[in-house]
Amino acid sequence: MLRTATLSDASPPDTTVENRKDHKRKRRSEGDVPNDTNTEEPSPPKKQKKGKRDKQVGSASHAQPSTSTLSESIPALPSPVQIAITPTDSSAASAFLTRHSITIHTPPALPPVMPVISFDQLQIPEALKVAFKDFKEPTPIQACAWPPALQGHDVVGIAETGSGKTLAFGIPALVRLISAPSLDAAKSKKSKSKSTNVVSVLVVAPTRELAIQTHDALSTLGSPFNIASVAVYGGVGKAPQITTLRNGNKDGKVTRVVVGTPGRILDLVNEGACDLSRVNYLVLDEADRMLDKGFENDIRKIISYTMQGADRQTMMFSATWPEAVRRLASTFQRDPVRVTVGSDDLTASSHVEQIVEVFDDPREKDSRLAKTLKSLSHKKTSVKGSPEARILVFALYKKEASRVESTLCKQGYSVGALHGDMSQPARMDALEKFKTGETGLLVATDVAARGLDIPNVGAVINYTFPLTIEDYIHRIGRTGRGGRSGKSITFFTGESHERALAGELARVLRDSHFDEMADRLQKFPMTIKKKTHGSYGAFFRDDIGGRATKIVFD
DSSP, rough: OEEEEEEEOOOOOHHHHHHHHHHHHHHHHHHOOOOHHHHHHSSOOOOOOOHHHTTGGGGGGGGSSSOOOOOSSOOOOSSSSSSEOOOOOOOHHHHHHHHEEEEEETTSSSOOOOOSSSSEEEEHHHHHHHHHHHSSSSSSHHHHHHHHHHTTEEEEEOOOOOOOHHHHHHHHHHHHHHHHHTHHHHHTTTTTSSOOOOOOEEESSSSSSHHHHHHHHHHHHHHGEEEEEEEEEESOSHHHHHHHHTTTTTOOEEEEEEEEEEEHHHHHHHTTSSOOTOOOEEEETTTTHHHHTTOHHHHHHHHSSOOGGGGGGEEEEEEEEOHHHHHHHHHHHHHOOEEEEEEEOOOOOOEEEEEEEOOOOOOGHHHHHHHHHHHTTTOOOOOOOSSSSSEEEOSSSSSHHHHHHHHHHHHHHHHEEEEETHHHHHHHHHHHHHHHSSSSSEEEEEGGSSSSOOOTTEEEEEESOOOOHHHHHHHTSSSSEEEEEEEEEEEEEOOHHHHHHHHHHHHHHTTTTTTTHHHTTTTTTOOOOOBBBBTTTOOOSSTTTTTTOOOOOO
């Protein structure tokens, strides 16, 4: 039996009828529209109190720069679009949840979530199925997030890196967009401005690299439906981003999706270049990291510019489920379905073999790196499209990354670098060459440690141990992705910050059943360092919501 939801007609509205209705609407609302809404370049929105701003979210389109009209820019699609989900057999669903250690918390008002364990169960437009061509079955987070998301429910997804979260929220986003392509256009005509901005999907990410990667994936999915995505992030000029936001690329596509970092999103909103008032599908990707980096206030501001309450579907994905993320979810989500793959705590990927090499003399690391590359049978030269597995080398500091890159280059290796001292175009170029195999080696700092999905990374080498155990787990998560196996090799000297992290590293190794590697660290103190926060350091408390204890002195 199929559970089917019929989606609305995707054909554009009759412009003549709409224009007459538009004229009547404008005459009725003249008294409510500010006098300056007819200007070509409206001034940025004034700061308002939270209460007033929430009430006026629907009129945020006044802050958007004016462009050409929408009358013929919305693409026509086949009608009607049908989405059907074939229910999973209960015994098969139970076995799937057990095998992948999945826990699903469903609000009392909703029926139990049945995972989609086969792509054949998901009857979506053929053009979207292209995203599945390299995979045999949905990943655990995809299998459990799709059913509630496609029904319009809010979802919290907690899963390790490399779990396929982009498609977990990307497929429902595109289904929502192609089901009624002209809906937001018709609504936006209520505004006096001549805006062509009909953005209804917003993805917020912690880093530029992750934003670009997500944008690329959504652009590919949306291209057959003339749906455009724009990536907005710092480090580059705003002009090209604003052009795409205004649908100024003249490629026939309509910008419906914005993927960006918090700072640049707010910049464009405050300048009136980005209208979020029609965003009804919001994704907070890597939520725990954004909070660790101090973006909570920015996130709250961004959310306040989107549609509110029941008008917005909110998806939140995180590698962990700390109190700060729980508070954010409880504030901005409505009875979310929470899907946890594995543990609420950060754990190392089960697909990655972890090797630790302990050094008595740190000066031996360069020679050991050369021997390690040789033992991995890594070729010195590489060509674009090469099937050879890539190797990602992590350094701790920018200058260290440059030095290691230079050393490997002198040894004849085809190598690139990725760190904060490079310009954004240079970073994108290095990452693209590594993805395509033009360079088989990439030396990077932790800007590449989290969220990036780089295909065919066979091994990760930690030339210098990171500052936190969380960064270590995210580093080694760059390999062993998509169900493939991988290998991580960590150089550990016990110097500086490393000595204090030996106990935590040993715990991660034992939890992953690499006891022999953990034994190599016994020469160092096994004390587990107190948890710290990215903004508040060792003074951070993760139990703010707890009940106070009254102390009575006799």
